Amino acid sequence: MEQPGKAADHGQYSWSEQELVTGEAVALDVRPASIILRAAGTIIDWVAYILLFLGVALLVSGLTGVAIDDALGRALGIAGLVLCLLIVPMAVETMTGGRSLGKLAIGARIVRDDGGAIALRHAFIRALLGFVEIYLTFGGIAATTALLNNKSKRLGDLLAGTYSQHERVPRLTNSPVPLPLVLEDWAQTVDVVRLPDRLSRRIAQFLRQADKLTPATRLRLADSLAAEAVPYVSPKPDVPAEVLLAGVAAVRRSRESRALELERERLDRLQPLLHTLPHGFPQR
Structure with a gap:
C-alpha cells in the first residue's frame, strides 16, 4: 500500500523505519519478517537441505556398489555438502525470486533493500554466508546479527543488501459500516470532499473497533474525529x-x-481502439 511522505519540520520529509522509499519519493508500507518467523523458516529449510544431503549420500552409495575409501568418502562428502547446502539454496532462491520451502511456509520472500527481486549474486552471498552463520554455528551468528537491526537481517543479508519481506496479508473479516438510515436523504445531496489519508484511516479504524471501546473513550474519539x-x-x-x-x-x-466503475467502463470502451489502426488503415 502506498503512502505519501509525511511532512516534517523545515519542509523536510521523514520516513518511518518500516517504510520503503522508491525513486519517486513514495513510501511503501512493507513489513520485514520478524526474527521468530525467520527462525521458523530457516529451520524448515535446514531440515529440507539436510534430508536432501542424506538422500544424495544414500543414492551415491547405492549406485556405486563398491567400497569407498576414506579419501574418496571425504571428497564425496564435501561435494555433497557444497551441492546441498550452497548450490541448491542459491539456485532455489534465484529461480523462485527469493523464496524457498521455509519462506513459503511463513509467507516471506527475500528482496533487495530497494524492494526489487534478488539476482544470482545476492543468492550466492546469502548462501555462502548462510553456510557459516547457520549450519556451522547452528544459527548463533545469524540470530545475534538479526537482533541488532530493525529488519531482522542476518550477516548474509547485510553483505548482500537484502532482507526478508513478509508478504502474507491478513485476511479481512470486517464488513464495511453501512450508511445510517437517518442519513439516507442527506447522502443524496451532501458534498464530501476527499479526506486526508491519515484521517480516513483513523475514521475507518475507529468504526471497526468502536464496539470494543469503553463508552467514555468511544464518545471522546468520535467527537475528536468528527471535529x-x-x-x-x-x-x-x-x-x-x-x-x-x-x-x-x-x-x-x-x-x-462509482468513480472506479466509470473509469473501468471508459477503459473498456477504449480497448478496441488500442488494437486497431486509425482511419480504417488495413492490416498488413
Whole structure:
C-alpha cells in the first residue's frame, strides 16, 4: 500500500523505519519478517537441505556398489555438502525470486533493500554466508546479527543488501459500516470532499473497533474525529458524532467505488481502439 511522505519540520520529509522509499519519493508500507518467523523458516529449510544431503549420500552409495575409501568418502562428502547446502539454496532462491520451502511456509520472500527481486549474486552471498552463520554455528551468528537491526537481517543479508519481506496479508473479516438510515436523504445531496489519508484511516479504524471501546473513550474519539471531518462535509447533519463518521465513510466509499466503475467502463470502451489502426488503415 502506498503512502505519501509525511511532512516534517523545515519542509523536510521523514520516513518511518518500516517504510520503503522508491525513486519517486513514495513510501511503501512493507513489513520485514520478524526474527521468530525467520527462525521458523530457516529451520524448515535446514531440515529440507539436510534430508536432501542424506538422500544424495544414500543414492551415491547405492549406485556405486563398491567400497569407498576414506579419501574418496571425504571428497564425496564435501561435494555433497557444497551441492546441498550452497548450490541448491542459491539456485532455489534465484529461480523462485527469493523464496524457498521455509519462506513459503511463513509467507516471506527475500528482496533487495530497494524492494526489487534478488539476482544470482545476492543468492550466492546469502548462501555462502548462510553456510557459516547457520549450519556451522547452528544459527548463533545469524540470530545475534538479526537482533541488532530493525529488519531482522542476518550477516548474509547485510553483505548482500537484502532482507526478508513478509508478504502474507491478513485476511479481512470486517464488513464495511453501512450508511445510517437517518442519513439516507442527506447522502443524496451532501458534498464530501476527499479526506486526508491519515484521517480516513483513523475514521475507518475507529468504526471497526468502536464496539470494543469503553463508552467514555468511544464518545471522546468520535467527537475528536468528527471535529476533524466537519470541514470536509457540507452541509453538516444534526446527528451524533459517531453517526456522522459512519455517514461520511459510507458516502466516500460509495462515490469512490462509482468513480472506479466509470473509469473501468471508459477503459473498456477504449480497448478496441488500442488494437486497431486509425482511419480504417488495413492490416498488413
